[in-house]
Amino acid sequence: MTSEASKEQIFAEVRSACTGLISRIALSYEANETLRRELVQDIFLAIWVAIPAYRAEAPLKAFVASIAQKRAISHMIRCAREPKAVGLPDDLVSPAVPPDEAAMRNDLKQRVVNCIQKLPIPQREAIVLSFEGFTNSEIGQVLGITTNAASLRCQRAKETLRSIMERRR
Amino acid sequence: MSGTDFDEIAALWQESGQDDRAALDALAARARRQAKLLGYADVAMGVLLATGMVLGVLMEPAPTTGVIALLLITATLWVNWKRRGLRQMTLTLESSDRESFFRIATRTANANLRRLLLSMYLVPAFMLLAILFRLSIRNGGRLDRPFQLLAEWAVSLRGMAIIAVVFIVIALQLRARRRVKAELRRLQALALSYRDEDQRDRAGSAGSEVFPEISPS
Numbered sequence: 335m336t337s338e339a340s341k342e343q344i345f346a347e348v349r350s351a352c353t354g355l356i357s358r359i360a361l362s363y364e365a366n367e368t369l370r371r372e373l374v375q376d377i378f379l380a381i382w383v384a385i386p387a388y389r390a391e392a393p394l395k396a397f398v399a400s401i402a403q404k405r406a407i408s409h410m411i412r413c414a415r416e417p418k419a420v421g422l423p424d425d426l427v428s429p430a431v432p433p434d435e436a437a438m439r440n441d442l443k444q445r446v447v448n449c450i451q452k453l454p455i456p457q458r459e460a461i462v463l464s465f466e467g468f469t470n471s472e473i474g475q476v477l478g479i480t481t482n483a484a485s486l487r488c489q490r491a492k493e494t495l496r497s498i499m500e501r502r503r
Numbered sequence: 504m505s506g507t508d509f510d511e512i513a514a515l516w517q518e519s520g521q522d523d524r525a526a527l528d529a530l531a532a533r534a535r536r537q538a539k540l541l542g543y544a545d546v547a548m549g550v551l552l553a554t555g556m557v558l559g560v561l562m563e564p565a566p567t568t569g570v571i572a573l574l575l576i577t578a579t580l581w582v583n584w585k586r587r588g589l590r591q592m593t594l595t596l597e598s599s600d601r602e603s604f605f606r607i608a609t610r611t612a613n614a615n616l617r618r619l620l621l622s623m624y625l626v627p628a629f630m631l632l633a634i635l636f637r638l639s640i641r642n643g644g645r646l647d648r649p650f651q652l653l654a655e656w657a658v659s660l661r662g663m664a665i666i667a668v669v670f671i672v673i674a675l676q677l678r679a680r681r682r683v684k685a686e687l688r689r690l691q692a693l694a695l696s697y698r699d700e701d702q703r704d705r706a707g708s709a710g711s712e713v714f715p716e717i718s719p720s
Binding site: 345348349353354356357358361371374375376377378379380381382383384387401404405407408410411412439442443446447450454455456457462464465466477478479480482483486487490492495 | 509512513515516517518519524526527528530531533534535537538589592593595596597598599600601602603604608686689690693696697699700701703704705707708
């Protein structure tokens with residue numbers, strides 16, 4: 335049984351190492367900034383609640399991703415809104431980058447996010463984890479499918495993403 | 504698009520969603536506080552119920568008692584609602600794959616639907632019984648002309664206020680029921696979409712078994 339102290343420790347580790355992952359998973363499901371922040375808070379709450387079930391030998395990133403994906407799916411089911419294309423804030427790009435390059439890069443990022451949000455959810459999950467650096471084996475563990483199935487799903491997701499991005503060019 | 508293109512897309516993805524770190528930390532801190540408070544929800548329920556019983560025994564009926572009773576009932580309902588939400592969330596988190604996730608989520612949604620339907624019938628029935636009970640006490644324990652007494656009560660100020668509250672409660676439950684039904688439909692559509700993907704995964708695996716030299720990279 336996880337003690338209160340170790341629960342705090344694990345949560346602190348999640349906050350320091352997995353905040354970006356949680357934020358991006360939320361972004362793949364919710365474009366509205368206010369709702370996305372609610373979703374992020376909901377994910378953190380779920381992680382706190384689920385920490386007693388966390389086994390230390392399993393990667394923390396996979397544990398966090400699994401919970402984040404489930405809460406995001408629950409959010410989609412409750413809110414039932416297709417993500418509308420929303421502009422990303424201008425301050426995402428480093429100030430050291432020239433303004434025209436920054437604008438182009440920001441535009442590309444926006445396109446990538448919008449296209450990922452258009453993917454069917456099963457493929458969206460797989461490709462987001464792939465872009466987050468998860469191996470096929472880890473993706474399979476998070477999604478509860480075999481490594482081979484994870485590999486196939488990522489491939490199909492990339493094909494679908496390619497066709498969506500080409501249509502939106 | 505080549506593998507390099509996808510590497511570039513992955514890099515762009517990694518740069519996205521970089522919300523203000525301080526804001527994200529604040530969300531995490533708020534979630535932790537909320538979780539800790541909800542951890543005391545069971546204790547809070549016990550305290551509320553005990554307080555209600557003690558006050559019910561000790562206090563004389565008066566407007567103040569009514570206000571306190573209303574506050575206690577509201578607090579109890581809110582705490583109960585939060586506890587149930589947390590319990591339902593925990594169930595879905597424990598699922599190991601998407602099939603069990605959808606099974607649990609569907610079961611939960613159906614249970615919520617049944618609970619809403621039940622309370623839609625129980626709330627007016629309970630109110631009616633409570634009103635008849637109160638009317639009978641006022642009439643020395645007798646209820647000779649119940650419909651006439653009810654009609655007289657219904658046109659009184661208090662009666663109209665209570666009827667309005669009951670209608671509002673039923674309307675809110677109807678709205679909640681519509682929302683849960685819509686959630687169930689979305690759950691079913693999503694579950695179907697996952698089943699399709701699983702079938703494609705199996706078809707793809709079978710293909711790679713037949714032609715092992717063309718296994719996907």
